[in-house]
Amino acid sequence: MRKVVRILKIPLIVGLLCIPLITVLDTGNNVDAFSNQIIQKGATGTDVIELQARLKNIGFYTGAIDGVFGWGTYWAVRNFQYEFGMKVDGLVGPDMKAKLNKSTSYNPSSQQQSNKGQSPNAAQSSGNKSKGPNTNAQGKNTPSGYSQNDIKLIANAVYGEARGEPYEGQVAVAAVILNRVQSSSFPNTVSGVIFEPRAFTAVSDGQIWLTPDERAKEAVIDAINGWDPTGEALYYFNPNTATSGWIWTRPQIKQIGKHIFCE
Amino acid sequence: MIRSILIGALAIGVVGTSYWGYKEHQEKNAVLINAENTYQRAFHDLNFHMDALEEKIGSTLAMNSRSSLSPALAEVWRLTSEAQNDVGQLPLTLMPFNKTEEFLSNIGSFSYRVAVRDLDEKPLSEDEYETLKKLHNHSNDVKNELRKVQAMVIDHNLRWMDVELALASESEPQDNTIIDGFKTVDKQVEGYSEVNWGPEVNQLNEKKQNLSKNIEGEELSEKEAKQHVLDFLDIDKNASIDITTTGKDSKYQAYSLSIENPENKSSVNLDVTKKGAKPIWILMDRKIGKQKLSLNEAANKATNFLKEHDITNMEISESSQYERMGVFTFVYQQGDVTIYPDAVHIKVALDNGDITGYESIEYLTNHHERKVTEPTISRNEALEQVNPNVQIMEEGLGVIKNDLGEEVLCYEFMGTIENETYRIFVNADTGREERVEKMDGTEMNYDTM
Numbered sequence: 145m146r147k148v149v150r151i152l153k154i155p156l157i158v159g160l161l162c163i164p165l166i167t168v169l170d171t172g173n174n175v176d177a178f179s180n181q182i183i184q185k186g187a188t189g190t191d192v193i194e195l196q197a198r199l200k201n202i203g204f205y206t207g208a209i210d211g212v213f214g215w216g217t218y219w220a221v222r223n224f225q226y227e228f229g230m231k232v233d234g235l236v237g238p239d240m241k242a243k244l245n246k247s248t249s250y251n252p253s254s255q256q257q258s259n260k261g262q263s264p265n266a267a268q269s270s271g272n273k274s275k276g277p278n279t280n281a282q283g284k285n286t287p288s289g290y291s292q293n294d295i296k297l298i299a300n301a302v303y304g305e306a307r308g309e310p311y312e313g314q315v316a317v318a319a320v321i322l323n324r325v326q327s328s329s330f331p332n333t334v335s336g337v338i339f340e341p342r343a344f345t346a347v348s349d350g351q352i353w354l355t356p357d358e359r360a361k362e363a364v365i366d367a368i369n370g371w372d373p374t375g376e377a378l379y380y381f382n383p384n385t386a387t388s389g390w391i392w393t394r395p396q397i398k399q400i401g402k403h404i405f406c407e
Numbered sequence: 408m409i410r411s412i413l414i415g416a417l418a419i420g421v422v423g424t425s426y427w428g429y430k431e432h433q434e435k436n437a438v439l440i441n442a443e444n445t446y447q448r449a450f451h452d453l454n455f456h457m458d459a460l461e462e463k464i465g466s467t468l469a470m471n472s473r474s475s476l477s478p479a480l481a482e483v484w485r486l487t488s489e490a491q492n493d494v495g496q497l498p499l500t501l502m503p504f505n506k507t508e509e510f511l512s513n514i515g516s517f518s519y520r521v522a523v524r525d526l527d528e529k530p531l532s533e534d535e536y537e538t539l540k541k542l543h544n545h546s547n548d549v550k551n552e553l554r555k556v557q558a559m560v561i562d563h564n565l566r567w568m569d570v571e572l573a574l575a576s577e578s579e580p581q582d583n584t585i586i587d588g589f590k591t592v593d594k595q596v597e598g599y600s601e602v603n604w605g606p607e608v609n610q611l612n613e614k615k616q617n618l619s620k621n622i623e624g625e626e627l628s629e630k631e632a633k634q635h636v637l638d639f640l641d642i643d644k645n646a647s648i649d650i651t652t653t654g655k656d657s658k659y660q661a662y663s664l665s666i667e668n669p670e671n672k673s674s675v676n677l678d679v680t681k682k683g684a685k686p687i688w689i690l691m692d693r694k695i696g697k698q699k700l701s702l703n704e705a706a707n708k709a710t711n712f713l714k715e716h717d718i719t720n721m722e723i724s725e726s727s728q729y730e731r732m733g734v735f736t737f738v739y740q741q742g743d744v745t746i747y748p749d750a751v752h753i754k755v756a757l758d759n760g761d762i763t764g765y766e767s768i769e770y771l772t773n774h775h776e777r778k779v780t781e782p783t784i785s786r787n788e789a790l791e792q793v794n795p796n797v798q799i800m801e802e803g804l805g806v807i808k809n810d811l812g813e814e815v816l817c818y819e820f821m822g823t824i825e826n827e828t829y830r831i832f833v834n835a836d837t838g839r840e841e842r843v844e845k846m847d848g849t850e851m852n853y854d855t856m
Contacts, residue, residue, distance in 0.1 A: 282852060289847075336492075342571070371766045372688065372768070375678070396656065
């Protein structure tokens with residue numbers, strides 16, 4: 145009985161998982177060969193999985209096959225280019241793909257097998273003949289110094305505090321949180337800043353535990369990557385609901401949406 | 408008969424309701440006591456740590472040898488961070504206590520810097536000894552002031568929940584003994600401006616202050632700035648644009664523009680400098696469709712964008728794909744030297760290659776033509792400073808900001824130890840290992856959903 149359920153489940157899950165991938169990366173005609181893109185460091189997706197698998201196949205790459213073109217993959221590509229007498233630039237173009245196709249073999253389904261145990265999704269989809277596991281089941285690019293969980297936590301705070309605000313206002317709230325982490329007069333961790341008593345109304349009234357949308361997460365990643373619409377603000381308040389008189393004495397920088405940001 | 412049944416039912420109802428109410432009340436009380444205890448614990452911890460801090464700083468005054476001074480200062484550093492942690496757990500966020508927190512943080516960085524220094528080679532200077540003495544006095548004052556508050560809290564059973572209530576109420580002035588006590592502490596600390604923290608602590612790195620300093624040219628009016636932006640972004644003159652100026656008292660002086668473009672249902676927000684109307688950051692908000700571009704094509708778009716706007720000699724130093732978005736960091740290349748402080752970030756939508764974000768505050772505050780000198784030590788001499796376990800993969804010359812905030816020319820080595828990648832900067836003049844970074848950027852997915 146369990147087997148039947150599983151058999152039914154697999155195509156369904158795999159089908160759902162693959163919709164974005166097929167449309168995104170299926171520019172090539174060959175079923176299990178690279179698409180036409182030049183793959184460069186920082187890229188994610190099935191092409192990177194194939195690249196990593198092929199490089200691992202001939203011993204250039206020793207890391208996990210996570211579908212993220214990180215430093216490990218970068219060095220492997222460079223070593224490969226060096227060994228095969230190509231221009232060493234870390235970019236995977238048509239030349240290198242041709243050489244990889246010749247010198248290595250790649251079987252997408254066995255690739256998924258080897259991913260077993262890395263994540264529930266990858267394990268579930270193993271053994272099928274589809275084009276590759278969903279990127280969500282794989283690794284992710286993460287701005288240095290922050291984990292995916294930090295990003296989620298900040299996104300929760302941003303969503304709770306500013307979900308009705310324009311995108312700029314959401315990036316601004318995320319930026320204030322990060323500015324506080326940097327500041328000497330606030331705690332030095334993301335959670336310390338967010339859960340500081342009375343710091344954020346969304347934390348006090350529990351709105352922080354609403355499920356954030358993708359926009360909030362995007363805003364957080366932008367803020368971590370350096371965007372700060374606030375001019376390095378440390379405080380913000382809603383002038384209609386602010387209860388503290390002291391907050392009005394801070395030098396104001398600007399208003400974004402309903403919030404006034406100050407130093 | 409019916410009457411007695413009714414009375415019975417009502418009586419049961421009343422008893423049931425009061426029992427339920429009593430239970431609710433009890434539960435609420437338990438939660439309140441729990442919260443109160445958390446505050447009390449943080450508060451008394453804070454007092455304990457301030458006591459210990461004062462004592463430790465005091466004892467360093469009588470120490471002479473490195474073997475006792477270094478550990479004692481390391482202990483001071485630890486205690487300041489404990490005390491800061493305690494403060495972070497108290498409901499003091501929206502009241503003036505930030506001077507005290509800054510004070511603690513400064514003691515921390517001062518003591519850390521001296522503690523990790525080779526004191527045999529470079530013993531405590533006169534100035535630093537003076538600073539320590541002052542710190543001892545000041546921490547003693549803070550400790551005493553806090554002790555007073557602590558005594559009141561214990562003697563009169565003052566509750567932190569009342570502090571919360573007082574702070575939440577709109578009535579000013581807030582009449583609360585604890586709040587008054589903490590305000591007194593902060594007032595006192597405000598007067599400690601004469602402490603000489605040394606060069607490292609004083610340079611609080613605020614980028615915005617350098618904005619007007621580093622950029623040449625005349626201040627433009629709002630109208631002129633608007634025109635500049637229209638040219639820069641190459642948009643329809645009829646698009647609706649809002650422009651505002653940042654606050655008068657703020658150190659961040661800029662114009663903020665907001666542009667609505669009904670055509671592709673997007674809005675663009677940006678800040679530009681008053682001098683020369685240079686964009687500090689740009690953010691475009693629109694829905695991103697399916698991915699059609701590779702990260703590499705997006706990188707070319709970003710490179711072209713910089714070229715079109717006369718920001719030249721920029722090289723990609725980092726590139727990352729986040730879902731349907733490519734984010735690139737460009738840094739300035741002067742000759743064959745990479746100038747890391749002059750960085751620009753660009754975000755490209757992977758559906759049609761639009762530049763959806765641009766960020767250049769570091770570039771604007773740092774960029775200038777530098778006189779890059781020849782390194783005094785050779786590449787091989789620099790390499791000797793690098794841990795022999797690191798396998799060097801790539802190398803070059805780069806300018807970075809060191810811990811003192813000064814720009815230094817370094818040999819840059821990229822290398823690996825097993826599967827980890829490291830970037831190591833060795834000062835090209837002194838051979839000092841200025842910075843070692845472990846390069847991350849990817850993470851396995853831990854999602855359970």
